[in-house]
Amino acid sequence: MSTKRIGILGGIGPEATGKFYNKLIQKLQKKGLIKSNRDFPQIVINSIPAPELIYEKISDEELQPYIDGLKELDKFGVDFIVMVCNTIHLYYDRLQKEINTPIINLREELRDMLIREGIKSTLIIGTPNTIRQGLYRFEGIKYFEPNEEEMKQLTDSVFNFNRGIDKQKQVQKVRMICERYLKEGAETIILGCTEFAVMLGEEQLPKINTIDILVEATTRKFSPE
Incomplete structure (x- = not known):
């Protein structure tokens, strides 16, 4: 069994981090990689209190908590890191240069999946x-x-969902926007924000859950076939 140590940069938001962790454990069990408690990785x-990277102009000050969080994982000696946040991958190259530990590249993983599935x-929804x-x-x-009003x-909806404000209402708002574009010809929906993956995870819609993409990539790195 692999002895690799996995680093998770989370807290952005916390529920998505919890969802990723649970899905990862379930995936390892389903693949038959866990024979006893000693087989778990x-x-x-590192669940960090960091600002939401919602808008295009992100200052160095806003990005610093993410860099600090990665450096803390780097010092812990993990073998690789997964960042449970979509938007942070806009800064992937810069962040990877800050540490020695390899970071899973969600953008590349998603691209490869789209090619495989044809x-x-x-539709892309995200920040x-x-x-x-x-x-x-x-x-x-x-x-x-989405257009500006829909964005x-x-x-x-994400802000309110994270604050626990009428969660089901927030889910319905997001679902209505998605259904509009499915009717216009979108084959599927890229849930380009981990909070949308939490919100729409149980909804019966054609979707690509980026948390699942991260789980697959993490499992593959933990136990390459």
Whole structure:
């Protein structure tokens, strides 16, 4: 059994981090990698109180808590790190240069998945920063993206959901926006914010859950076939 230590940069938000952790353990069990309690990986979760990287102009001060969190994991001696947040991957190259430990690249993992599945059109929902900077735009795929008003609604829904304000109402708001673009021709929905993955995880919609993408990549690194 692998003795690799996994580092998780979480807290952005905390519920998504918890969801990722639970899904990872379930995935390892399902793959038959856990024969006894000693087979579970050592997992170091650094749940950081960091600002939401919602808008395009992100200051060095706002990014610093993420850098500090990664450096703390780096010092702990983990073998690789997974960042349970979509928007932070806009700064992947910069962050990777700050530490020696390899960080899973969610953008590349998602791109490879879209190619494998032959997906030709998709709706992207995420923070305004993620959408406007094209984190999940790839050549050869048609994209549907929320308009400005819808992006505001999506952002407000995430804020309210994280604060525990009428959670089911927030889910319904997001679902209505998604259904509109599915009717317009989107094959599936990229849940480009881990909070949307939590909100819509049980909803019967064609979707790509980026938490699942991270779980798959982490499992593969932990126990490569």
